Amino acid sequence: MLSQNKPSPFLFGYRLYVTAFFVFLAAPLISAGAFAFNDSLFPALPWQGFTLDWFFSDTEPKLGMFHDRRLLQGLYYSFVIAIFVASLSVFVGTTNAFLFVRGEFPGKNFFYILMVLPLVIPGVILGISILVLASDTANLLENRYDLELEFLRPGIILVVFGQFSFITTITSLVITARLKKFDSTMEEAAFNLGATRARVLRTITLPFLRPAMIAAGIVAFLVSFENFNTTLFLVGSEAPLTITMYDRMAKVGSTPVLNAVSFFLMVGSGLLALLSILIQRDKTTQ
C-alpha cells in the first residue's frame, strides 16, 4: 500500500477509496443543506424548484427560520451561552497552560491527567453529575438556610458550567501546545532590556499566545454551540438552538426549516473555522 512514485493500479484504487471517503463525509451535510432550498413542504426528493422561503418567508406553512420566534430565541441563547463558555474556558485554559508549562509542583503529572480527563468522560455523565450536585446543593441551602439560589437550578448558568467543564480541557491543550513552543529567552531578552515582569507578560508572552487563544476561543464557541449531550440535562426554560431543533424534530418531524437552520449553521461554523485557521497561520509561527 506504500509505493509512492509510479502510477499503479493500486494507487489508482487507493485514490478512488479516498475520494469515496470524502463523498461519504460530504453526503449527509449536502443533503442537510440542500433541501433548505427545495420548494416543498418536506425535505425529500423530488426537487420542486429553488426557493429561499425556508429562510425568509413570514407565512405558515412555510415559515422561514428568520421569522420563527422559537428558533431565533434558541439561536440567541446558544450565542449567549457560547460567548460565556468561550471566554471562561479561554481564561482558565491560559492559566492552566502557564501552570503546567511553567509551574513546578509535586504531583504535576497526576494533575495533568486530571486536566485531560474531562475529555474522555461521556458528556451525558458530565451533565447528570453536575445536575445532581447543583440540585443537592440548592436543596440543602433551601432546607437549612431558606436560601433560594436560582442559578443552581437548570438554566443558562448551569449549561455554561456543564459545557465549560469539558471545553476547558480542549482550550487548555491548544494553549499549552503553543506555550510549549515559546522560546523563553525572548522573555529574558525583554527583562534584559529593562522591562518589568508585568510588561514582559503584556508585550511579549501574551502577544505570542494570542493566536492560540483566539483559535481556542473559536473552537470553544463552536463546540459549545453544537453541544447536545451535556446541555440536555442542564437546560431550563431557555433552550439553546440544538435543543430547540431536537424538540422540533421529535414533535413536528423533519421540516425544511431545519435544513435552513442547518445550512445557516454550517456556513457560520465554516467561516469561524476558516477565521481560526487564518489566525493560527500568522507571521509569528514562521
Next chain:
Amino acid sequence: MQNKDIKRLSLILLFAPFALWILLLIILPHIGMVLLSLREKIAPRVYEYSFANYLDFLNEPIYWNTLLRTGSMSLLVTALALLIGFPIAYYIAKIAGPRARGGLFLLCLIPLWVSDLIRAFGWILLLRETGVISNFLMWTGLTGQPIEFLYNDAAVIVGLVYTVILFMIVPLVSTLDGMDNSMIEAGYNLGGNSFTVLRRIIIPYAMPGIVAGCIVTFMLTAGSYLTPILLGGKNSSWFTEQIYNQFITRFNWEGGAAFGMLLLFFTSLVVWLGLKLSGQTLANTVAKS
C-alpha cells in the same frame, strides 16, 4: 528571598482556577453521583444507603443487555473507524502532495464543526424510506418500491462511524506526519515488503496515535445519545437512553445516577484494558492529540 515568594504566589494564583474547575465541576459532582447512586428510597423523603440501584441493574436483563450491547457496538464502531480511517490518515500524511495535504486535512475537519444533530438529520434525509438513496435506487430501476434503510443497527453504525471517524483521523495524521519518511524507505531498503514495513515500522510508530484515536472514539461512541436515538429509532437500545429515561421520564435520579456510574465504570474499564494491552499510557496518547 523575595523572588521565591513571588514565584509561590503566582503558582497559587495559577493553581486556583484549575483547582476550582476540577474540584467543583468534575470531582465533587462525581462524588455526589456515587453517593446518590447508593441511596435507596424506602418511603417518601426517607432514604437509606444500599446497593439496591445496582442490584436493580443486575436483576433486570434488559439493563445489562443494553450496556453490553452498547459496549460491543462501540467496540465495533471503533474498529471500523480505525480500519476506514487509517488509510485515509496515511494518504493525507504520507502520499498526498504538500499542498493537497492541508486541504484534505481541512476537508476532514469540516464535519467536526457541525453539530451531531445536523449530521444525524442529514443521514435521516438520505436513508429513510422517502430519502435520497431509496429514490435513487428506484430511479435506476434496481428496486420497484421504496426501501427503508433507517431504524436498524447498520444505520446506527454508519451514523456513529461517521460521527466519530474524525477523532480517529486527526491524531493518526499528526503522529504519521511526525514520522520520518526515510524510516519507511529504510524499511524497504533493508529488504522488507509492503506488509512487513506496515506491520513492523508504520503501525508500531503510529501506536500512540492509534490508541489515542481509539480511546476518544470509543468514549464518544459509548456516550453518544442523539445518533443512536435518531437513526436507530425506538429500539436502538443505547445505554445513554436508559440513563435519560431514568432521569427525565421516570424521575428516578438514584437509578439514573447508578446507571451513569456503571457506564463510566464500564467504559473506563475498556479504556484501561486497551491501554494495558497496547502498553500505552493516557498521558502519551490522548493528552498529546
Next chain:
Amino acid sequence: MKQTSETYDLECFDLAKNFGPVRAVKDVSFEIPSGSFFSILGPSGCGKTTLMRMIAGFEDPTAGEIKIKGKSVLGVPPNRRNVKMVFQHLALFPMMNVYENIAYGLRCAGFDKDHINRKVHDVLERIALPDVAEREIHQLSGGQKQRIAIARCMVLDPDVLLLDEPLGALDLKLREAMKIELKLLQHQFNTTFIYITHDQSEALVMSDNVAIMNQGKFEQIGTPQDLYHRPQTAFVASFVGDSNRWSGTVRSGDKTGGKVETDQGLMMSFSTGKGQTIRDGDKVDIFVRPEFIKTVRRTKSKAKTAGTDNQMDGTIDSLLFNGANSRVLVRTESGELVESDVVLTGDNDLKPGEEVSMVWSSRQAMCFSRGEQA
C-alpha cells in the same frame, strides 16, 4: 560619565555557582578594562554560559562579587542592570517590527516619543541599516538580524554588552564576515563587549583579551598571541590551535629546557615555558604545532638544518590539500601519525609514500608537567 583609566567596566571576584552538587563555576576572578573586547572561550559545558547569566542577573551567584563600573550589582534584578545581552538565537521579538524591537528598551525606560524616534534612527544609521525600521523581523537576512540584535542593546548605552555565541546559527561564509563586522562595531561604539564562544577562531580574531575556561575555572587570561604562543597549561596548549602531542618522561632538564624520552622511546628536546618548573623524572606532555614542523624529502647526506634540534623520520601517509593550509600526515617509524604544515606549489610536491624527515626547534616544543613522578 567620568571615568579614570583605572576603572574597570566589569570586575568579578571569586565568583562561584553551584547547581545542587554540580559546581558549574568555581572561584572565577577577572576584570575587564573599559572599551575592550573580551572573549570567554571554552568547550561546551565549561560554565561560560552560567557565568554570563550571572553577569546579566538571570542567575544568582552562590558566592563571590560582581561589580559593574565599580558598583556591586548583587541583588539588582536583571531589568535594572545596565548590562545588555545578545542571545544565542538573538531572541528578536517576532511580533514586533525592527523599529519596535529597538524601541522596546527605550519605552521600558519611559522616554518620550521624539527621543525614542531619534535614538532608534540614530542607532540604525550607525549599524548602516538606515532603511529597515519598518521591516518585519522575518524579512531580514541573518546578518541583518545580528546587527539589529546588537542595535537593540546598544541604543540603551549599556556599560557592558554580553554576546552569547551569536554567530553560532550562521553559515560559514557569513560567520567570517560577521567576525570582522562585530570587531568594527565594537570600535565604533567603544563599549566593552564580552563575547562567549566555543569557536577559537572567533575569539582569537576579534578579542583584545581572551579567557580560556575549562570545567568551571579560568585556565588563562591573555592576549590571543599570548595564549597561542605561550600557553600556561596543557589544556590551553591543546585547546587553542592545532598541535601534535607526545607524552614522555624528562631525562635531563633544567630551568631553560632539556630532553624528554617519549613513551615510544624517542629522545626529544624542549624549552621550558614561562612559569613552569620541570624536574628530572617528571611525566610530561609535549605539544608541537604543525606549522613549526618542517617536512623535507629525506636525502642521503644527513645535513642538519640550522636552529632545529629535533628530527624525526617517517613516510607520508596522506596529503590533506587545503590551499594555503595544506598538511601532510607522516607515519613515523614508531607507528604514530604526525601532522605537519607544508607549502604546496603544484610543482614537484610531496606525495604519499615518500620518505621524509621532519625537523623542528626545541623552542617550539611546549612542555607541561602532568604533575606525577615516574
